[in-house]
Amino acid sequence: MTQGVVTHGIDILLLTLLAGTAITIVRMRSLWAAVMLTGIYSFLGAGWMSILDAPDVAFTEASVGAGISTALMLATLALTSTEMKRPAGSPVIPLLIVSITGAALIYGTLDMPYYGDPKGPIHQHVAPEYLQDSVPTVHGDELSIGIPNVVTSVLASYRGYDTLGETVVIFTAGIGVFLLLRGPQSQKTEEDAG
Amino acid sequence: MKTHSILRVVSKLLIPYILLFALYVQFHGDYGPGGGFQAGVIFAAGVILYALVFGLGAARRVARPVVVERLTAIGVLIYAGTGLIAMLSGGNFLDYGALDHHHPQHGQHLGIFVVELGVGITVAAVMVSLFFAFAGRERVR
Numbered sequence: 260m261t262q263g264v265v266t267h268g269i270d271i272l273l274l275t276l277l278a279g280t281a282i283t284i285v286r287m288r289s290l291w292a293a294v295m296l297t298g299i300y301s302f303l304g305a306g307w308m309s310i311l312d313a314p315d316v317a318f319t320e321a322s323v324g325a326g327i328s329t330a331l332m333l334a335t336l337a338l339t340s341t342e343m344k345r346p347a348g349s350p351v352i353p354l355l356i357v358s359i360t361g362a363a364l365i366y367g368t369l370d371m372p373y374y375g376d377p378k379g380p381i382h383q384h385v386a387p388e389y390l391q392d393s394v395p396t397v398h399g400d401e402l403s404i405g406i407p408n409v410v411t412s413v414l415a416s417y418r419g420y421d422t423l424g425e426t427v428v429i430f431t432a433g434i435g436v437f438l439l440l441r442g443p444q445s446q447k448t449e450e451d452a453g
Numbered sequence: 454m455k456t457h458s459i460l461r462v463v464s465k466l467l468i469p470y471i472l473l474f475a476l477y478v479q480f481h482g483d484y485g486p487g488g489g490f491q492a493g494v495i496f497a498a499g500v501i502l503y504a505l506v507f508g509l510g511a512a513r514r515v516a517r518p519v520v521v522e523r524l525t526a527i528g529v530l531i532y533a534g535t536g537l538i539a540m541l542s543g544g545n546f547l548d549y550g551a552l553d554h555h556h557p558q559h560g561q562h563l564g565i566f567v568v569e570l571g572v573g574i575t576v577a578a579v580m581v582s583l584f585f586a587f588a589g590r591e592r593v594r
Binding site for chain 1: 578579
């Protein structure tokens, strides 16, 4: 009973902090502070993910969301302005659109199975096989992978195509940034070489 | 940052452990949380911290842009190459079980290890070169 109260207390505290951070970011004019707050938001999100028993997602959120993105955003801010311009026009229509979209999203969650519901469609499809086949076995039959961390075996083997695609996406993003940001510099080196 | 001696000393102490932790996350992904993606990001964070404290020039001497840019592609090639080797060994594309015919689980372990290494290399190299690309530019205004 007391354990339930403590976990619910932590849940409510984290979600309140997440909402509070989000509202503060929206109301903020200083972009430096906003970037730091997005880092805090990601860190709170990582805490939330670890409460939901998803340590791999929490790890990614902490290292990418709170770590690298914050550093890259700060590097960008060093190149641009650090104060946000006041938006022109009235905020009524954007507020209306956001409210309708938010309401539609909440309406969509009403049909979803409860958190951790074993009867949920996601636990009925291929997940049982994955869980069974990922356990290390002595013989090592054709289908089993035998890696204790199921997330890794799903990511790298069962869904190896997807992860290859993701890696290519990251590579493509890197190439895109090289082409956009390094244009003049590479021309200069060509001139030097020629 | 030449004058911030506390920052310099603390980051000098921390950077080796950040890089070591990245390697731990990389190679321990089979047993604990983490894997190539997280490891690559942590490794890049170590290099970026070095660049922030000791300057972009010093970081570019450690992680040479020519090498880092090549590594972005090499990671993807390692990943796709593993799939091709599995095909050449008689399996399907990315079917690591074919890498070891006597013990498919060993093949799976080997395949996942190499593939995660490819992911880690690409992610770390892309993140570092993104930072170099941003930090190397002049202020626009």
